[in-house]
Amino acid sequence: xxxxxxxxxxxxxxxxxxxxxxxxxxxxxxxxxxxxxxxxxxxxxxxxxxxxxxxxxxxxxxxxxxxxxxxxxxxxxxxxxxxxxxxxxxxxxxxxxxxxxxxxxxxxxxxxxxxxxxxxxxxxxxxxxxxxxxxxxxxxxxxxxxxxxxxxxxxxxxxxxxxxxxxxxxxxxxxxxxxxxxxxxxxxxxxxxxxxxxxxxxxxxxxxxxxxxxxx
Numbered sequence: 762x763x764x765x766x767x768x769x770x771x772x773x774x775x776x777x778x779x780x781x782x783x784x785x786x787x788x789x790x791x792x793x794x795x796x797x798x799x800x801x802x803x804x805x806x807x808x809x810x811x812x813x814x815x816x817x818x819x820x821x822x823x824x825x826x827x828x829x830x831x832x833x834x835x836x837x838x839x840x841x842x843x844x845x846x847x848x849x850x851x852x853x854x855x856x857x858x859x860x861x862x863x864x865x866x867x868x869x870x871x872x873x874x875x876x877x878x879x880x881x882x883x884x885x886x887x888x889x890x891x892x893x894x895x896x897x898x899x900x901x902x903x904x905x906x907x908x909x910x911x912x913x914x915x916x917x918x919x920x921x922x923x924x925x926x927x928x929x930x931x932x933x934x935x936x937x938x939x940x941x942x943x944x945x946x947x948x949x950x951x952x953x954x955x956x957x958x959x960x961x962x963x964x965x966x967x968x969x970x971x972x973x974x975x976x977x
Contacts, residue, residue, distance in 0.1 A: 792922050793933030798829045805918045814887050817880040818894050818902075819910055824877060825894075826928035827935070829853060829869045830950035833904045833925050839893045840886050849873050855951065865949050 806819040825836040835855055843854040851871045854916030871877075881893065896902040908925045915923050929950065936946045947955065 791930060792924065792927040793921055793934055793971070794827060794927040796931075796935055798918075798920055798923070799823060799928065799931070801918055801920070802914050805914050808901060809914070809917055814884065815897075815920050817883050819914060821880055821884065822894055822907055822910065823914075823928060824871070826925065827932040829871055830932050830936075830946070831855070831869070832929065835909050837892070837894050837902045837904050840891050841893055842891075844881070844893070846873075860902050 768930070802823055803820050806823075807818065811819075812975065821834055822833075825831045826833065829900060832841075839853060839855075843856070844859065845852045845854075847870070849872060851873060855867045855869060855870045884890070888895060889900045892901050894902050894907065896906070901971040911925045911928075912925075915921070931948055933946055936949065937943060941949075943955075
């Protein structure tokens with residue numbers, strides 16, 4: 762076998778390895794965080810020997826992902842100037858997201874809760890930071906660092922199989938199972954279309970519009 766043929770064989774093998782890896786990723790079942798797991802991790806954040814600001818940041822992060830259906834990259838980019846109070850709700854402006862190619866922006870609404878409101882206030886007063894989920898020095902926190910923080914909490918809670926994206930998936934199903942129409946959940950999560958949202962939906966009574974009727 763000549764040198765050229767050896768090189769072709771090497772590239773063929775590499776190509777097959779890449780294809781095999783992609784097939785494995787596609788076949789891997791998607792994980793969905795549950796409401797109980799979200800609540801458990803909120804408690805874990807307080808139980809870890811972290812400074813108050815770090816526990817607050819972790820709880821806000823998890824809530825942004827699970828309840829507001831944010832991507833990690835969106836969550837770490839939220840500024841205090843993006844937050845406004847509208848009655849009993851928080852309005853959170855998302856200036857730009859992955860699916861917002863034209864940069865028109867979007868808004869998400871979260872109901873107020875005393876523990877969440879107090880955590881926001883403490884974070885704002887800590888460094889007078891621009892970002893809600895600021896880094897230790899008051900600057901912008903990275904998406905990779907935020908993902909690592911979630912993994913630390915999951916390890917501390919002995920919760921296996923969850924990735925940061927599991928909370929966005931689980932939050933979408935929580936909303937659908939709670940009676941929110943899929944189209945509204947799609948807008949809340951800023952998915953470009955139903956096809957891009959489909960990996961975030963699993964089979965349930967709500968996602969199928971109820972049980973199939975039997976005709977006697």
